[in-house]
Amino acid sequence: MKLELHALGEEAMTALGGDIAKALEGRGIVYLDGNLGMGKTTLSRGIIWALGQQGPVKSPTYTLVEPYELGSVNAYHFDLYRLASPEELEFLGVRDYFDGENLCLIEWPEKGRGVLPRPDLTITIDAEGEGRRLTLTGETSHGELTCRRIQQMRSEV
Template identity: 65%
Template sequence: MSEVTLFIADEEAMVALGKSIAEITGGVGLIFLQGDLGAGKTTLSRGIIRGLGHSGAVKSPTFTLVEPYEIGEVRAFHFDLYRLVDPEELEYMGIRDYFDGDALCLIEWPDKGTGFLPKPDLTITITAHNHGRQLKLLSQSARSESWCAALALKF
């Protein structure tokens, strides 16, 4: 497991990072996004989903829990578990079905789903700073090792 720390100056740079993540992952994998409210999790998700080729709005799935995106051959699912009361609710919504096959799953607030989520490929922890954001990327699979290495070179 490797860890990479990146410093992102603003929203535009966060979206650009997201687009790079989309390119590097090829639209497949499981990414956990952690950070306080307003840290930039949804902004990064928007960059990733747009980087996969989606041209419409990318809204936060705070009330729906998941927003699906079909982009050509790529399937992406953006989860926001902030309002989840009990992790067992994920079982009722068929959470395991989302992880079958080749899709990219982005999960904000993954700690709310403890016990019902598989191990991620990559965990990104975002912390707000005076002059931007600090992102810690923790690789948790063989394929995300190469993702981290590529992002470290690019940013």
């Protein structure tokens, strides 16, 4: 299932992240695709704040992964932009993060091709005028259910 959404500005992107967090129910593997400056980290920030993070959510560009223990939810925000090769992920013990119970948000997933598991949800962000067009693609039953939940939330507004 594919769902197309639009966000105009940082506040709208953060709010959309909140809806996505609610629909994911604190678990899943989410690929975030888009060029530099499209809002991947802003969207991730909205998701992580909606899960209960009180402090800042920074881009893990240099650390590759930033963990967030949020009550019953363990969220991991990956930024693979600086990854030299997918094998580096093996040295990080990356497979431990993908146990089915965690929420993993992965920016630049193409850099981890061959090592990363299949996503539940792929979110592609493109520029559209002054705003952003987000295409959400459910890749698994959990991803498809997430898309349906977001569609329902958005139609109730």
